Structure formats: structure tokens, C-alpha cells
Amino acid sequence: MTNTTQSRKKGILPQPVVRTVMAISRWFNGLPQVIAVASVVATVLIGWELIVRLGNIPIIILPSPVNVGAQLVTVFQQLTPGEFLLGELWTTVQEVVIGFGIACVFGFAIGLWVGQTKFGQKAVMPLFVALEATPKIAFAPVFIAWFGFGITSKFVLAAFMSIFPIIIGTAAGLAATTEDELKLFKSMKARAWDVFWKLKMLRALPFIFAGLKIAIVAALTGAVAAEFIGGGIGFGEQIRLAATRLALDRVFALILILSLLGILLFSLVAWVQNKVTFWDNPNLRVTKNGKKSSLGATR
């Protein structure tokens, strides 16, 4: 009788259990982020290792973290200067950088056109938004047919994959200037040039950078995908080769390197963003004399 009333009042679990669970939960929530992340990673790796070992899963189906770790050592050796894998990685990096560069130039230009003209906003912007939602990777064979098996088809796909977020970011950013700001500049008789460079562009920057961060990752995806399909060169080709040999431990090791490259490229863009659009970052408290003033009026 007492039990039923208690469970009706407090739920199915007895009070001490609930309290213990909550205490444990509180302890986990209170962990510093670095330790929290490390603990999750460690748990996954240990679980993975245990599953492979206890399940006797063959290495060609699922390599264990220890297998992958051993392969990583080999991969790192092959990544040292003069070794072949470094050259392959460099090819992929080139494809990404060239493709991303092309996407930046054309994406910004098209974004300007789309964002600054009524026609562009009305007729072109919806098309780009629709295109952004399509699986652009499906165009890979088209670019290989057009540009061959060399580096060109790879960076073209990288550019194609990464241009849309830049276009949309630029166009959306140019629309972010408020009526009040435009009125202020008008009241100060600002020239169109100044309205653009001293107001609209700066307002657009956070949006453009949001697009660039998506774009850099998309460029890497595009380059690797083109290597998968086009073959011949690059880090993607190395992954494909390892996979055909069923050397999954190597595949995982190479993917890890590729992930590190992606994180590095993304962080680079994010770092530039924080430097350039410092006012937009709520985590960065700007100190009184922290930033260089564009006029040199600081004293």
C-alpha cells in the first residue's frame, strides 16, 4: 500500500536510486569540456576494441582501434618528406585550395550580382538555393568527362561543391544591412562606394564567413569524391586502393588523416573569421585597446 502511493507520487524508481542517478548526472555535467570529450572518445574506442576482440571480427570487415593505430604509424611514416603519400596528400590539398579559391572568386562575384540586383534576388537566388539542396556530388562524372582524369576535374568539382554556400552567404549578407544604417549613411551623404565598403560589406562579412566555413569542407569532399571516381591521383585514390585490397585498417587510418586535414582547413577559416569579424563573436570580449583601429585614431 505504502509502496504504491510512493511510486505513484515519486515515479517508478525508489527515491535513493533517483537521487544517485541525478548525482552521477550532475557530476558528468560538471566535467571540464576537454575531459568530457576525451572520456567519450575513450569509451567509444574501448567499446570498439572489445566488440572486435570478443566478436572475433576479421580485420577485413572491421579493424580494431589497435590495428588502425598500427597502420597510422605506417601512414605517418609515408607522410614524411620524400615519401609518396605526402605527394598524394599535397595533390589533394592543391585541388582543395585551387577549387576553394575559384569558388571564392566566382561565388563572391555571383553573390554580389544576386544580392545587389532586384533581378538576381527574384530570379536567380531561388535557383541557387534549390541547387544548394541538390546532391551536387552526382555531377562528378560530368566534370571527369569534361576535364579528364587529371587534377582539373578534381578542383572543378571542389569548386562546384563549395561555390553555393559562398553565393548564398554573400547575397544574404548584403541584405543584412538595416534600414536605420542605410538612413544614417544617407543622412551623412555617403557615396555609394562608401555605403558598400564601409557598411554593406562589413555587415555581410559574418554571413560570408558562415558560407566559407561550409564551403571549405565541401571543397574537400568534392576533391576526394572526384578522386574516387576519376582515380589516378590524390589521397582519395589511396583510400580507394586500400579499400580494394580490403586493407580496412589502412582505410581508417587514411580517413583519420583526411579528417584532420578537414578540421585544419575549417579551423583556418574560423580563425580568419574571428580575426576579421571580431565584433560578431560574443565569446571574444574586445578589450579597450585590444584592436587596431582602422584610422589609427587610437592613442
Next chain:
Amino acid sequence: MNSPSAIAQNSTQYRIEDVSHTFPGTDIEALKNVSIDIKPGSFISFIGPSGCGKSTLLNAMAGLLTPSHGQILINDDQVDGPPDGVGIMFQKATLLPWRTTIENVLLPIELRDGAKAAKAHTDDAMSIIETVGLKGFENAYPGELSGGMAQRAAICRMLITEPDVLLLDEPFGALDELTRERMDLELQSIASTRNATVVLVTHSIPEAVFLSDTVYAMSARPGRISEIIEVDLPRPRDMDTLNHPDFAKFVSRVRTALNKGHGVNDD
């Protein structure tokens, strides 16, 4: 008092001649047959309910909007764009977040004469920043300023070009009451030391009475001036003015005028 521009007589004549305005595509008369002759160096207020056209009138005076009928003259020249010697301020400070306070203050100079000229005005900017009590925050970014401080910076930005006429569109409307009172006092002293003509749009009756020589009560649909109240309270006005027996009298006169304006609409 100590700078030559403060001693110079303000001779800017602002005249509003039979101005009416209907926004394109609508048949709402935002303004109808408004005529005002503003005495140089005087402080006037437009007060009225929303939709009475007070902001439209101010925007027309600032050259941000061309009225569909009538004209606005400044020293006998028709206003057809932002005129020289006129500073404007809005309800929102609208500081650029990527510029420090002093860079924001120097923006009008930079846009008019270039970055070099702006830099040459650094000392002027600093002294204005000092008068509004923002010293120490000249290199702070707008994100670090409170609402009142941001409006002070906006005042500095308006004053840097040494305008003879200040057009203020509900400049302290978003501030708390205490800050607003303090800003009103500062505004009064700025206006009197510079001998500037001030046109204030507000919906606060006490603020209008406290600051103005003349209060124009406006009514809506169509927007027009329903009554003119001359406020001859002694100057300089301070917190004691609020207790002056005439102050309450003027406040109630403005309120009556506004209520009457509402009544007129219902006919």
C-alpha cells in the same frame, strides 16, 4: 562659450511651407498643410500620437524624403537632399559595431572628407566625447557600451560636423527614465552652448515642455499641427523646473491639445 563657433550667431533659417505628404501607393495623408517658420537658435518639439507624421516631417526636413507637396527651405534654398549644417539623430544609436566609439564619432567627417581629414579631427572628437562624459570609452566598441552611452556616442557623431541645426527623432525614447532626464539636461546645455536650432520629435509631454521654446502638438490622419504652445519657462532649466508651478500648467495644456487633436479626428 570658449570656442569661436559657440559665440557665432546662428542664422540658419528653416522654413516649412505648406508641406503635405502622401506615401506612394497609399492614400494616407501622413502630413497635411504644415507650415512652420523656425526661429534660429530656438528649441522646438513635435509631439503627437503615432501616425501623426512627426517623423515624416523630420525626415523631410533632413532631406531623407521629398514631400509630395510644398517645400522646405533652409536659408531660402530648397531642401532636396541632406543639407549641410544639419545633424540628425534617431531613436536607435546605430553605431557601427566594427568601429570604436571615436571611429564612429568621426564617421561623418570620414565620409565627407576622407580618412585623413577624420584623423585630423581626432582632437575635436575627443573634446566632444569628453563633454558628454564618454572619456575613457573612446576606444571601446559599441558592444561594450550601455544604451545611454551608445546614445551619447551618437550625439557626438551628430556634433562632430558642428551643425547649426539638430534634428532629433525620439533620440532618448528607448532609454530608461533616469538616463533620459540626464540626457535631456545634457541636450539642453549642448543646444545653448552651440546656439543650435533644435527640432525634437518626441512622444513624452514632460520632455517636450522641459526642453522646448515651442511645442507643436500634432494630430493624426491627416497629420497636421493642431496647436502651438509657447513655453516661456526661464532658462537654463534644471530639475527644479519640474516643480515650477507653470511646468504643470504647460504639461496640461499640451495634453489637452493632444486630446483635442484626437477628438478632431473622430468628426
